[in-house]
Amino acid sequence: GENVEQHPSTLSVQEGDSAVIKCTYSDSASNYFPWYKQELGKGPQLIIDIRSNVGEKKDQRIAVTLNKTAKHFSLHITETQPEDSAVYFCAPNSGYSTLTFGKGTMLLVSP
Amino acid sequence: GAGVSQSPRYKVAKRGQDVALRCDPISGHVSLFWYQQALGQGPEFLTYFQNEAQLDKSGLPSDRFFAERPEGSVSTLKIQRTQQEDSAVYLCASSLTSYEQYFGPGTRLTVT
Numbered sequence: 001g002e003n004v005e006q007h008p009s010t011l012s013v014q015e016g017d018s019a020v021i022k023c024t025y026s027d028s029a030s031n032y033f034p035w036y037k038q039e040l041g042k043g044p045q046l047i048i049d050i051r052s053n054v055g056e057k058k059d060q061r062i063a064v065t066l067n068k069t070a071k072h073f074s075l076h077i078t079e080t081q082p083e084d085s086a087v088y089f090c091a092p093n094s095g096y097s098t099l100t101f102g103k104g105t106m107l108l109v110s111p
Numbered sequence: 112g113a114g115v116s117q118s119p120r121y122k123v124a125k126r127g128q129d130v131a132l133r134c135d136p137i138s139g140h141v142s143l144f145w146y147q148q149a150l151g152q153g154p155e156f157l158t159y160f161q162n163e164a165q166l167d168k169s170g171l172p173s174d175r176f177f178a179e180r181p182e183g184s185v186s187t188l189k190i191q192r193t194q195q196e197d198s199a200v201y202l203c204a205s206s207l208t209s210y211e212q213y214f215g216p217g218t219r220l221t222v223t
Contacts, residue, residue: 032210041201043115043214045156089153097142097209098167101153 002027006090006102009054012101021105024072024089030092033066033073048075050068054111080109113137115205115215121222129214133187134216136205143186144212145178146202154202161209167192193222 001063012021020105023033050057050064050073057064061080066073073092077084083091087106091099114137124130136143136153140181141162146154147170156170171178180186190197200219204212 015167034211036214041216043204043216046211046213049211091153095209097159097206098156098170099144099154099212101146101155104151104153 002030002092002100004092004100004102005092006105007087008105009103010106010108012108015080015082017080017109019077019080019084019107019109021075021090021107022072023074023092024099024100025090025092027092027100028071028072032093033064034041034091035062035064035075036089036091039041040106042088071076077107080107081109082109083108087105094100115202116202117201117215117218119198119218120220121198121221123223126194126222127192129189129191130193130203132190132220134186134188134203134205134215135184136184136203137207137208137213138206139149140207142201142206142212144178144204144206146204147172148200148202150199157201159223168188176205176221180194190220193220195222198222 034049037047038044063076087104091101118133123187143160145157148154158178160180175191178188200217202217206212206215
C-alpha cells in the first residue's frame with residue numbers, strides 16, 4: 001500500500017510570511033496529488049490538486065509543485081493570513097480512486 | 112449548490128449498540144467514499160461505491176462494519192455492536208470523476 005509522510009507536523013509563521021509543506025509518497029502508480037485543508041469541526045476541503053503530467057499549478061496565493069521522480073509534492077502558501085490557520089493534508093491516490101492521507105500539518109499564522 | 116451532507120452530526124452510543132450513519136452526496140456524483148478519522152490523524156479509507164456497486168471495502172476494520180448505497184445516491188454506514196475503538200469521526204466524500212473528492216462535515220461517534 002501507499003506510504004505517505006508529511007513534513008513538518010506543525011508550522012508557525014507570522015502573517016505575510018510564506019509556508020511550505022512537503023509530502024512524500026511511495027507508490028509510483030500514484031497519478032493524482034491533492035491538498036486538503038481541515039478546520040476544526042469541519043470536513044477536509046479540497047484546496048488544490050495536480051495531475052502527474054504537470055509539474056506545477058498555482059491558484060492565487062497557493063501553489064502545488066510535483067517531483068514524480070523523487071516522489072514528493074509540496075504545498076506553497078504565500079502572504080499567509082490568520083484564516084489560513086488549519087490542518088493541511090496531502091492525499092495522493094493509490095492506483096485508482098482511494099486517497100491515502102498523510103498525518104497532517106498544523107499551520108498556525110500569527111497576526 | 113448543496114454540498115455533501117451527513118447526519119447525525121454527533122452520535123453517542125453505549126458499547127454494544129448498533130448505529131447507522133447517513134450520507135447525502137452531491138447530486139449527480141457517481142462515486143461515494145467513507146473514511147474514518149481518529150483524533151489527531153488523517154482520514155483513513157473504509158469503502159468505495161460507484162453508483163450502487165460497492166467496488167472496494169478493503170478498509171472496513173471488521174465484519175461489524177457494513178455500508179450500502181442501494182439506489183446509487185444516499186449511503187448508510189452501519190456499525191453493529193459498537194466498541195470503544197469505533198469512536199472517531201466518520202467522513203463521507205463524493206466525486207464526479209473519482210479524483211476530486213468533496214467531503215461532508217462528518218459524524219462524530221462517541222462510544223461510551
